[in-house]
Amino acid sequence: MVTVICVGCGAALELLYRQPLREMEKLGWLKVHGLVDAVEQRAQTAAGWFRQARGFRDLEVAFDTLGQTDLAIIASPPAFHASQAIAAFERNCHVLCEKPMSHSASSAEEMVEKARKHNRLLAVGMARRFYPAVEMARSWVRESNGSPLVFSYREGSLFDWPVASPAQFRRSTGAGGVLIDKGIHAVDTLYHTFGPGRLVRSADDAAGGEGVESNAALELAFCSSRGFLQVSWESPLNNGFHLASEGGELWLPLSPVDAVWRRRRAGGQTWEKVKARAAWPSNLASVKPTMVTPMNVFECVRLQLVSVLRSILLGERPVASGDEGLEVLRLVMAAYEQATPLQQPWLPVSEQRTLASTHWKALTGVRAKTLGDQPCPSINH
Amino acid sequence: MNNSTDICQTRNEKPSQQHTSNTLFDSGLPTTKIAIVGAGGFVGARFLRLVRQHPKAYGVGIVRSAKSLARLSNMEVRVADTSRASCLAGALVDCDTVVNAVSGDLSRVLEETETIYTAALAARCRLLVHLSSAVVFGRALSPNIEDDSPPDTRSWMLYARGKARSEVFLRQAMSAQPAMQVVVLRPGLVWGPGSHWSSMVGEQLSRGPVCLSNGGRGIANLVYVDNLVQMILAVHGSEGGPAGFYNVGDPQQVTWSHYYQSLARRLGYAETDIRTWPDAHLPLTPKLALEWCLQRQPLYRAARWLLPRVGLGFKAKAKKIMKGESLPPHGREGVPTAAPRLSREHWALQNTAFCLPTNKFFRDYGPLELTPLEDALDATASWLRFAGYAATGPFDLSHLW
Numbered sequence: 001m002v003t004v005i006c007v008g009c010g011a012a013l014e015l016l017y018r019q020p021l022r023e024m025e026k027l028g029w030l031k032v033h034g035l036v037d038a039v040e041q042r043a044q045t046a047a048g049w050f051r052q053a054r055g056f057r058d059l060e061v062a063f064d065t066l067g068q069t070d071l072a073i074i075a076s077p078p079a080f081h082a083s084q085a086i087a088a089f090e091r092n093c094h095v096l097c098e099k100p101m102s103h104s105a106s107s108a109e110e111m112v113e114k115a116r117k118h119n120r121l122l123a124v125g126m127a128r129r130f131y132p133a134v135e136m137a138r139s140w141v142r143e144s145n146g147s148p149l150v151f152s153y154r155e156g157s158l159f160d161w162p163v164a165s166p167a168q169f170r171r172s173t174g175a176g177g178v179l180i181d182k183g184i185h186a187v188d189t190l191y192h193t194f195g196p197g198r199l200v201r202s203a204d205d206a207a208g209g210e211g212v213e214s215n216a217a218l219e220l221a222f223c224s225s226r227g228f229l230q231v232s233w234e235s236p237l238n239n240g241f242h243l244a245s246e247g248g249e250l251w252l253p254l255s256p257v258d259a260v261w262r263r264r265r266a267g268g269q270t271w272e273k274v275k276a277r278a279a280w281p282s283n284l285a286s287v288k289p290t291m292v293t294p295m296n297v298f299e300c301v302r303l304q305l306v307s308v309l310r311s312i313l314l315g316e317r318p319v320a321s322g323d324e325g326l327e328v329l330r331l332v333m334a335a336y337e338q339a340t341p342l343q344q345p346w347l348p349v350s351e352q353r354t355l356a357s358t359h360w361k362a363l364t365g366v367r368a369k370t371l372g373d374q375p376c377p378s379i380n381h
Numbered sequence: 382m383n384n385s386t387d388i389c390q391t392r393n394e395k396p397s398q399q400h401t402s403n404t405l406f407d408s409g410l411p412t413t414k415i416a417i418v419g420a421g422g423f424v425g426a427r428f429l430r431l432v433r434q435h436p437k438a439y440g441v442g443i444v445r446s447a448k449s450l451a452r453l454s455n456m457e458v459r460v461a462d463t464s465r466a467s468c469l470a471g472a473l474v475d476c477d478t479v480v481n482a483v484s485g486d487l488s489r490v491l492e493e494t495e496t497i498y499t500a501a502l503a504a505r506c507r508l509l510v511h512l513s514s515a516v517v518f519g520r521a522l523s524p525n526i527e528d529d530s531p532p533d534t535r536s537w538m539l540y541a542r543g544k545a546r547s548e549v550f551l552r553q554a555m556s557a558q559p560a561m562q563v564v565v566l567r568p569g570l571v572w573g574p575g576s577h578w579s580s581m582v583g584e585q586l587s588r589g590p591v592c593l594s595n596g597g598r599g600i601a602n603l604v605y606v607d608n609l610v611q612m613i614l615a616v617h618g619s620e621g622g623p624a625g626f627y628n629v630g631d632p633q634q635v636t637w638s639h640y641y642q643s644l645a646r647r648l649g650y651a652e653t654d655i656r657t658w659p660d661a662h663l664p665l666t667p668k669l670a671l672e673w674c675l676q677r678q679p680l681y682r683a684a685r686w687l688l689p690r691v692g693l694g695f696k697a698k699a700k701k702i703m704k705g706e707s708l709p710p711h712g713r714e715g716v717p718t719a720a721p722r723l724s725r726e727h728w729a730l731q732n733t734a735f736c737l738p739t740n741k742f743f744r745d746y747g748p749l750e751l752t753p754l755e756d757a758l759d760a761t762a763s764w765l766r767f768a769g770y771a772a773t774g775p776f777d778l779s780h781l782w
Contacts, residue, residue: 152775156768159451166460169450177454201782211455217781228778230769233451234426235575238587238769242710244776253707261709271709343782346574346763348607351434 002030002309005062005069005093007084008076009037009046009055011162012098016127017073018049020302025051029284029309034062034069037076042164059084063091070312074098075125077167078175082107085122089114094121096308100184101325103175105333112322122322123308126188129319130300130307131257132276132293137193137243137250140262141225144245149194149225151243153186155254156232159214170210171360177212178233179204180332186229187218188320188328189241194222196327202335203342206360215342218335257294282306286314415617416441416476416506418463418497419483420456421449424512424571424606428480429456431610438617443472445485463493469500478508478617486685488678490543491550498554501561508562510616513548515569515602515628516541521735528567528626528741538726539676548626555624564616565626568609569602569737570730573757574764576606582644583770589713590654591645592721594731597638597657601730602737604630605757608749615746627742633754634736647762649772660720663728668702672725710775 004021006013013035024030032050036059037043043055056062063069072088074081075098082102085095095115101124102108115122128134141149159178167173168181191197197220204213214233220226230237241252244265251261251271260274280303281289289310294300304319311318341359344352356362415432419425420442432440433456442458444450450458461472463483473479479501483493494511501509515521517532519541532545548565555563572578585591593599604612612629616622641655663669674680688696723731743749752760765771766780 150776152769152778154769154775159448161448163447166447166450169447169454177451203782207455209455214452214454217778219778219782227776228781230781232768235423235768236580236584238583238710238775240707240709240775242775251709253709255707259707261712263709271712343780344767345780346760346767351430354434 001028002070002312003066003068004030004032004071004073005034005036005059005066005088006032006046007036007059007072007074007088008080008098009035009039009042010075010164012075013046013073015162016298016301017075017305018046019298020305021073022049023302024305024309030071034066036062039164059087063087063093069093071096071308077173078103078180079167079173082111085111086114089118089120089122092118092120094123094308094312096123096125096305097322097325098125099188099325100175100180100332101322101329103180105326105330108322108326108329112326115322121308121311121318122325123304123311123318124320124322124325124328125301125304126185126192126320126325126328127297127300127304128185128189128254129192130280130294130303131254132278133252133254133258133260134189134192135278136260136274136276137241137252140243140250141193144224144247146224147245147247149227149243149245151190151194151225151227151241153190153227153229153241154231154237154239155182155186156215156230156235156237156239158235159233169212171206171212172210174212176332176336177204177206177216178214178231179216179218179335182233183216183218183229183231183335184328184332186231187220187331188324190220190222190229191324191328191331192320194225197222197225197331199331199334199338200226201340202338203340204336205342205344205355206339207355207358208360208362211360213339213342216335216339217342220331257296257300280307280319281310284309284313412437412439413477413617414439414441414475415478415480415614416443416459416473417480417482418443418469419481419485420444420453420458421451422482422484423576424484424609425480425482426452427573427575427606428482428610428613429453429458431607432614435614438614441476443469464489464496466496466499466503469496470503473500473504473506476504476506478510479504479506480510480512480613482512487539487543488681488685490540491546494547495550498551498563506561508564508617510613511547511551511563511565513565513567513626514541514544515567515630515737517545517548517567518737520729520733521600521602521737524735526735526737528628528738537673537676538729539678539681552626562622562624564622564624566609566612566616566742567626567628567737568604569630570604571606571609572603573606573761576761578603579644579761579765580768580770582641583648583765583768586641586645586648586650586654586772587710587770588708589711590656591641592656592658593637593641594658594660594721594723594728595637596659597636597641597655597731599637599731600733600736601635601637601640602630602733603635603640605752605754607757608751611749611751612742612746615749619746623745625741625745627745628737628739629742630737630739631754631757632739632751635754637731643758644762644765647758648765648770658720663723663725664720666722669725671703 035046047053047055200219202218204216206213218229243250248264261271279291282292459472462468534545570578
């Protein structure tokens, strides 16, 4: 049985992990024996959700009190991820870290190094890798045999996560805004679909000082694919992940998790709806595990937990490893590094000028660069 | 800085503010503070951004939860429990004017209005600007509706009933307690960049041809968001101006067909992408019956209680039933052969008969230099292109850089 400590008892634990952890506890796969949160009341409340768990304010005290722990699930604010993960590795504990892996690439690198040094697992919470639709997009890209692809990925909606504090909306504590929050899922989906990539250019609307962006746009290039990503905390966009090649098009609304539309360019304009059927092991059997196709985000989170337990117990490769999480974080951090003011031509001219002059990069004196110098893959539309 | 403050815990710090000269906002008044309750909403957020350009006014946002701060980075925002008058009064204590732009729980519109009124009075605010809605007159079936006509407190819409009852409450309060000036503004549909009423057009067009009810002749009682903000600021700037109830809207009368066609043309869609259907009544369907049930206060409250408890899977299914399946770009095809399937609310809007008169507002608080319709349409289309709704397709990124 895997012993578990949950670090950070906010909305992620309550809404995403609580239910599958309780279920797995009943199945005897794991035991949650510690809950850690800087706000003791939250830790105590969360401890009540599990059979034999105790609440703590301090992670070191929890480790000292509880003895050997196999897995730490880190779902605290991102600024604490690195120090908490490193503390866990030093106690010979595996780590499943919620996204973003950390608030800086250097601290994430340190997490990966420490995991390697202590020979522990570092998995990153990227539940979208379990979306059957995303898996279908990966297969579609593989089948295109390196022919040029273009993509667009848009995801916008009013921020609606029940955060307990404004920490996420300050640069010093949140590291960024919509890009490191919602955008990191999107960048990870692109990375998972296309493989390693690079930033071409980026723009956001963050103001100087403690301001964080509520809109961001990135142009990205992957092996034979090029396209852009746009995320918003402010309003809906024409949401969806759209891929096109000479051979056809694929469109994923991303909700529901298994919905995919495709059409053949040669066959006219009619879209065909396809149900993605990719499945993952849903139990800990080493031989012929039961395979399940997730139908919603909850089931994806559950399968992600199963995957982590299988990695610990059976030595399987995690679906989202620390190395991959680091690569994704580097792309996001590069986007912050290179950010230019987002063009907002719908605003009155005076307001546009004010926003450009108060953009966080303008105020910090960092000149943004455009890296893109390679032509887009050419595709006839 | 993100100057968010939990009003019950710490004192906010005043950020440095750029006061760009803008002739539209020039006035001889000393700098005064305007609090907007419901600053996390579309109108509230735009208000806070525009008021930053005002040379004589300083905006303070009031929100009920930290999540509303996502779109208000770098603004002065106070987090306060807006359901408790004493807590809210603490957040309003140094403000001259309070704007009620709350849009949350539809079953609590009246209670929230009462709380904000009580809090503003306790905080000794000079002026309360209450944002009501043109929906209190339903489909505006008579040409004789005036600013002081009685609102429909028995509307089928929960939101409309709440707004109408709030107006009744405020009318009584105005006569009983003249210590604070109360101005009720009754905007129609607030549109513009980022508005639901504008993204709706882009969303529909990007999926295929759109069909409008009532031959597209229904009146879209629109008010451009920047114009609404200017109207609020005009009321704020007019010290000792008359209290009362005012319809507010854009100066030009616009039909739904004109609104859709104007945006579609700017986005590059063909005129034939907007179709009309000469329907005159709303067909009864199970979905509409469910919508009607959810407009009953007890059922609405039960649904609100239930929704966070049923999990994301059930929520996704319910959303799919109510909103329909997401279609891919240009995924809807064909010429309509029946009346468009609209929600009851959208059907009522597209079957609005008359434009509400706005003369009284401009007589008392005008004239104002408002954004002309064509400029507002240009700006909105520009934002819709940014959001990915141009006819050129989803891969066009020319609008981003």
